[in-house]
Amino acid sequence: MTRRLIACGLLVLASVTACGTRTPDNASQTLPTSTPSSSASSTAAADTGAAGPAVKRCDSSALKGQVDPTDAGAGNRYGKFVVTNASTAPCTLNGYSGFQLENASGAVPTKLERKADPGPAALTLAPGGKASANLHWGVVPSGNEPVEGPCQPEPSKAAAIPPDETVPLSVPWTLGPVCSGGRIEISAFYAS
Numbered sequence: 001m002t003r004r005l006i007a008c009g010l011l012v013l014a015s016v017t018a019c020g021t022r023t024p025d026n027a028s029q030t031l032p033t034s035t036p037s038s039s040a041s042s043t044a045a046a047d048t049g050a051a052g053p054a055v056k057r058c059d060s061s062a063l064k065g066q067v068d069p070t071d072a073g074a075g076n077r078y079g080k081f082v083v084t085n086a087s088t089a090p091c092t093l094n095g096y097s098g099f100q101l102e103n104a105s106g107a108v109p110t111k112l113e114r115k116a117d118p119g120p121a122a123l124t125l126a127p128g129g130k131a132s133a134n135l136h137w138g139v140v141p142s143g144n145e146p147v148e149g150p151c152q153p154e155p156s157k158a159a160a161i162p163p164d165e166t167v168p169l170s171v172p173w174t175l176g177p178v179c180s181g182g183r184i185e186i187s188a189f190y191a192s
Helices: 002-021 036-051
Strands: 063-073 076-085 091-093 098-103 111-114 123-125 130-138 157-161 169-172 183-186
Touching (some): 063 169, 076 123, 098 111, 098 183, 123 130
Antiparallel strands (some): 091 123, 130 183, 157 169
């Protein structure tokens, strides 16, 4: 009876130990070699090959941007702010862009409002890859804006700051003035 308890105890101990080191059937398992130093170096080499380099965030030096009109009607204008990864390495993008209208005199009134559809999602842009953010603005004067002539100064460009960055990229704006004090609704970036 004692032999059976010892044998059962060894089986339980072996199965508990095996649970902590189980690998998938299709994965290879590196077994330690005779010396600890060669084992450590083989593990470090395996880790280096598996991890790969970290992908950096898309910043203004990696991106080119443009604003494309998509629809218009009843005083509303719609467009897409499209960015392209112009670098030679992938980069990540997640969230909303900053967006400030400007002209030759400087900043033009801009009130950016974030929209939740689509909301933020992590994107990896390969070189040449594109992402878009939806834009919506109005061209009908409101409040004390003039009804004769432009409702706000006409912008010629926008300073667009990629998510989690501080340096803007300059994007041409050829779509006229933005009324309601420069109110623009913007979505988070999504793959395009």
